[in-house]
Amino acid sequence: MSSRRDFLRGAAALGAGMVARAAAAIPEAPVRASAGTEPPPPPAAGRPYRPVVTLNGWSLPWRMNDGWKEFHLVAEPVVREFAPGMTAHLWGYNGQSPGPTIEAVEGDRVRIFVTNRLPEHTSVHWHGMLLPSGMDGVGGLTQPHVPPGKTFVYEFELRRPGSFMYHPHSDEMVQMAMGMMGFFVVHPRDARRLRADRDFVFLAAAYDIDPGTRTPRVSEMTDFNMWTWNSRVFPGIDPLVARSGDRVRIRIGNLTMTNHPIHLHGHAFEVTGTDGGWVPRGARWPEVTVDVPVGAMRAIEFDAVAGDWALHCHKSHHAMNAMGHGVPNMIGVPHDDIAGRIGKMIPGYMSMGASGMAGMSEMQMPLPDNTLPMMSGQGPFGALEMGGMFSVLKVRDDVAPGDYSDPGWFRHPPGTVAREWKG
Numbered sequence: 001m002s003s004r005r006d007f008l009r010g011a012a013a014l015g016a017g018m019v020a021r022a023a024a025a026i027p028e029a030p031v032r033a034s035a036g037t038e039p040p041p042p043p044a045a046g047r048p049y050r051p052v053v054t055l056n057g058w059s060l061p062w063r064m065n066d067g068w069k070e071f072h073l074v075a076e077p078v079v080r081e082f083a084p085g086m087t088a089h090l091w092g093y094n095g096q097s098p099g100p101t102i103e104a105v106e107g108d109r110v111r112i113f114v115t116n117r118l119p120e121h122t123s124v125h126w127h128g129m130l131l132p133s134g135m136d137g138v139g140g141l142t143q144p145h146v147p148p149g150k151t152f153v154y155e156f157e158l159r160r161p162g163s164f165m166y167h168p169h170s171d172e173m174v175q176m177a178m179g180m181m182g183f184f185v186v187h188p189r190d191a192r193r194l195r196a197d198r199d200f201v202f203l204a205a206a207y208d209i210d211p212g213t214r215t216p217r218v219s220e221m222t223d224f225n226m227w228t229w230n231s232r233v234f235p236g237i238d239p240l241v242a243r244s245g246d247r248v249r250i251r252i253g254n255l256t257m258t259n260h261p262i263h264l265h266g267h268a269f270e271v272t273g274t275d276g277g278w279v280p281r282g283a284r285w286p287e288v289t290v291d292v293p294v295g296a297m298r299a300i301e302f303d304a305v306a307g308d309w310a311l312h313c314h315k316s317h318h319a320m321n322a323m324g325h326g327v328p329n330m331i332g333v334p335h336d337d338i339a340g341r342i343g344k345m346i347p348g349y350m351s352m353g354a355s356g357m358a359g360m361s362e363m364q365m366p367l368p369d370n371t372l373p374m375m376s377g378q379g380p381f382g383a384l385e386m387g388g389m390f391s392v393l394k395v396r397d398d399v400a401p402g403d404y405s406d407p408g409w410f411r412h413p414p415g416t417v418a419r420e421w422k423g
């Protein structure tokens, strides 16, 4: 969890007197570059709601102006740390990729200013939103593209609660591959409906960044090497913290080029929502893995059970960081003797894999600049051997409401941990 000082500075600048004087001008565009999860700020004005928690991200402040909820997004180049040891040069909004989460309430009229500080034109499409055609953000089709240096304004009424996304519909292949995307949550007008004690959101994005470089290769179609949640990879993804018995909702959006079967350990959850809306209670179905298709969102809900529970994409290559492809499978092939001989010809040659690759996570191999080990992370019982789309749901009995700070590792009740059998 990072400090809220930046947010408070932004809030102070939007004090009541300022708003009155600046009513006709564009609202300030807050910027946040820290990689920590911001604790959700309470709704400052307008209708009340239970805010969501954006993993390793934050929600965009707004101001009320004559009945309109006004937001300001700035499309711009950003620097995003994927995990300590690797930063990427991306495009995003307000200092970060993904951009800040927009939160508002069913029935709100929103006015969203979009300033383009990119070197090329852009637009913003409000994915899943029911709105006038001319507000849909498809450059060339429903509006002119937004040229560099210009600000456009979108105005629409939020007609239904749900989980939506925003992303460019201009030079889309490049701009989405560069990290331009964000979440848009519309809370129900009746705050008692669709209630969850904890409500997490994240977007899946994939990047192809060669080791030693920092900018994604935007023409890649299939062979991505960084599988991210909110442009972070394990061990850089914050845990999802909850209290035992909490009703927990996780909203997962997918703006990569492939599907992600997201698997949660220790719980059977219900799929309660898509970007098309909320699933009626009697039509919800139980799962332990939910497949999130390309360009879609799924919301899942469950009652939290104490423990440390893995949450990850079940495509095992997606729970890894950059790896070399085309590595021959040497399992069962003793080759230590050959390795010695090859080593004489090729200095630095390393032989591995005769009994699997688990040794890799403990081995401190020299890495090129600005990349991450294929599998990493330390747990209470040793190496976790994970990367990419992996995090931990940490459920404890003694978490205070609104506390999202990392509680450390789970203390298992005596006799409840798998152990060596000694007869």
Ligand SMILES: [Cu+2]
Pocket: 227, 259, 260, 261, 313, 314, 315, 318, 389
């Ligand atoms: Cu995946």
